[in-house]
Amino acid sequence: MAASWLSGVVFAAYIVAFFGGTVIGGNAYRWNEALPGLYDPSSRLSTGAIGAHFAAGSILVLLGPVQLIGRLRQSIPRLHRWLGRIYVVSAAAAGVGGLAFIVWHGTIGGTLMDVGFGLYGVLMVLSATMSYLHARSRRYHSHRAWAIRLFALTIGSWLYRIEYGAWFLLSRLFSEMAEFSGLFDGMMVFFFYIPNLIVAEFVIRTSQHNRTASADLSASAMFVAASAFIVFVTWMFAANTWGFKIASGLTL
Numbered sequence: 182m183a184a185s186w187l188s189g190v191v192f193a194a195y196i197v198a199f200f201g202g203t204v205i206g207g208n209a210y211r212w213n214e215a216l217p218g219l220y221d222p223s224s225r226l227s228t229g230a231i232g233a234h235f236a237a238g239s240i241l242v243l244l245g246p247v248q249l250i251g252r253l254r255q256s257i258p259r260l261h262r263w264l265g266r267i268y269v270v271s272a273a274a275a276g277v278g279g280l281a282f283i284v285w286h287g288t289i290g291g292t293l294m295d296v297g298f299g300l301y302g303v304l305m306v307l308s309a310t311m312s313y314l315h316a317r318s319r320r321y322h323s324h325r326a327w328a329i330r331l332f333a334l335t336i337g338s339w340l341y342r343i344e345y346g347a348w349f350l351l352s353r354l355f356s357e358m359a360e361f362s363g364l365f366d367g368m369m370v371f372f373f374y375i376p377n378l379i380v381a382e383f384v385i386r387t388s389q390h391n392r393t394a395s396a397d398l399s400a401s402a403m404f405v406a407a408s409a410f411i412v413f414v415t416w417m418f419a420a421n422t423w424g425f426k427i428a429s430g431l432t433l
C-alpha cells in the first residue's frame with residue numbers, strides 16, 4: 182500500500198510540476214513533449230478540458246489511498262466526508278475533461294483508444310455519482326461498493342504507466358519484443374481498468390468472514406512482490422522521464 186501510494190505521489194508530482202509548471206512559466210506548448218496534440222492553441226476548449234483533467238487527476242491519485250485508511254475514517258468521519266466530496270468532484274472533472282478532449286480532439290491512438298478511454302471516462306463519472314448519491318442517502322453498503330469501484334478506476338491511470346513501464350522492461354530483456362506491437366497498444370486501452378474492476382467486484386463480494394489464513398498469507402506474499410515491482414518501475418520512470426520533466430517543468 183505504502184509503495185503504491187509513494188509511486189502515485191511521484192506520478193502526481195510529475196503532473197503538477199510538468200503540466201502546471203509549464204503553464205505558470207508560459208510554456209504550455211511543452212505539454213506536447215508528453216504526448217503530441219495535448220496543447221492545441223487553435224482549440225481552447227480541448228486544451229482547457231485536458232488541462233482541467235490533469236489538475237483533477239493529480240488530486241485523485243493523492244487522495245484515493247487516504248480515503249481507504251479505515252482508522253482515519255472512524256476517528257475523523259468529517260475529514261472522510263470532506264475529502265470524499267473533493268474526490269468525487271475531481272473524479273467527475275477528470276472524467277468529463279477527458280471525455281470532452283476525446284470529443285473535440287480525439288486521442289493519439291484513434292477510434293479504438295477513443296472507445297477505450299471514452300468508456301473509462303463514462304464509468305468514472307458514473308461511479309463518482311453513484312458513490313456520492315448513496316452516501317447522501319446513508320446507504321453505506323452501496324456507497325462502499327461504488328467507492329471501491331471508483332478507486333479501482335482512478336488507480337487505472339497510474340497503472341497504465343506502470344504497465345507500459347513493465348512492457349518497456351520486457352522489451353529490453355527480449356529484443357524480439359523491442360517494438361510496441363499494435364496488439365499490445367490495442368489491449369492496453371481497456372486493460373488498465375477492466376482487470377481492476379474485476380478485482381474490485383471480488384473485494385466487494387468477499388466479506389471478512391469467508392477469508393482463510395492461507396488466503397491471507399498468499400495475499401500478503403503477492404502484495405510484497407507487487408510492492409517491490411511497483412517501486413522498481415516507479416524508480417525507472419522517475420530516473421528516465423518523470424524526474425527530468427519534473428525538474429524542467431519547474432525551472433524552464
Ligand code: HEM
Nearest residue numbers: 215238239241275276279280288289290298302305335338
Ligand atoms: C486519476 C485520473 C487521471 C489521471 C491522473 C490522468 C493523467 C493523465 C496524464 C498525465 C496524461 C498525459 C499523458 C502523460 O503524460 O502520460 C493524460 C492523458 C489523457 N487522459 Fe488522463 N488521467 C486520468 C483520468 C482520465 C480519464 C477518466 C479519462 C477519460 C475520459 C482520461 C483521458 C485522457 C486522454 C484522452 C488523454 C490524452 C490521450 C491522447 O492524447 O491520446 N484520463 N491523462
